[in-house]
Amino acid sequence: IKIPQVLIASHIIPWSKADDKTEKTNPKNGLCLNSLHDKAFDKGLITITPDFKIKVSQKLFDIQKDNISEKWFGSINGNRIMLPDRFLPAKEYLEYHNTKIYENF
Numbered sequence: 001i002k003i004p005q006v007l008i009a010s011h012i013i014p015w016s017k018a019d020d021k022t023e024k025t026n027p028k029n030g031l032c033l034n035s036l037h038d039k040a041f042d043k044g045l046i047t048i049t050p051d052f053k054i055k056v057s058q059k060l061f062d063i064q065k066d067n068i069s070e071k072w073f074g075s076i077n078g079n080r081i082m083l084p085d086r087f088l089p090a091k092e093y094l095e096y097h098n099t100k101i102y103e104n105f
Helices: 035-042 058-063 069-072 091-103
Strands: 005-009 030-034 046-048 053-057
Touching: 005 035, 030 035, 035 046, 035 069, 046 091, 053 058, 058 069
Parallel strands: none
Antiparallel strands: 005 030, 046 053
16 A cells, blocks of 8 residues: 655745755755645744744634634644754744744734
8 A cells, every 4th residue: 555645844944935055955944744734834824933832823713713623723733843853943944934924813
């Protein structure tokens, strides 16, 4: 049985905004997310704070009010991410995502 790819190497600073020489290939500019959370992260509906906590935008709940949103997003809000053994996400990259990408209306 072939298992479909469900985990994605996500960029904290988007590829299109990252510095060619240092940020694009820096493993500290990455997170391992599932497909759903990767898309939400890219769209600014969730973020990771510099102290490695998940923050879910109120905008997501304003758009979609149902049990699925609560299960997949409400249940992770405020939780700390599992940290890798090597290459912790850089706090300055997380701060960039928090201030430039994340939308908390």
